[in-house]
Amino acid sequence: MHVLMDIMVSPGGVGLSVSPYVAECEKIFTAAGLKHKLHAFGTNVEGEWDDVMAAVKACHEKLQAMGAVRVTSHIKMSTRTDRAQSLQDKVSSVEQKL
Numbered sequence: 001m002h003v004l005m006d007i008m009v010s011p012g013g014v015g016l017s018v019s020p021y022v023a024e025c026e027k028i029f030t031a032a033g034l035k036h037k038l039h040a041f042g043t044n045v046e047g048e049w050d051d052v053m054a055a056v057k058a059c060h061e062k063l064q065a066m067g068a069v070r071v072t073s074h075i076k077m078s079t080r081t082d083r084a085q086s087l088q089d090k091v092s093s094v095e096q097k098l
Helices: 019-031 049-065 087-095
Strands: 002-012 035-039 042-048 070-078
Touching: 002 019, 002 049, 019 035, 019 042, 019 049, 042 049, 049 070
Parallel strands: none
Antiparallel strands: 002 042, 002 070, 035 042
């Protein structure tokens, strides 16, 4: 099942800057071969359900290994059965209406 996901990973107990932890998750999404795009408050990811969820698990494991005592992910996900849709399709649909 193809899934579109928006994720914000919040490592706890690591101080004010979380950018090194976000960077590690970005590396995991890249290594998994997932389409993804970082934005100011998270990352958009798309791919097959099992691959995406395995990458989320890997992010949690990596951040904990880096010393985060608590990792919380805020996730929005979307699947469709009527047609294929990409993250870019969603953006283009709105841009066409502007």
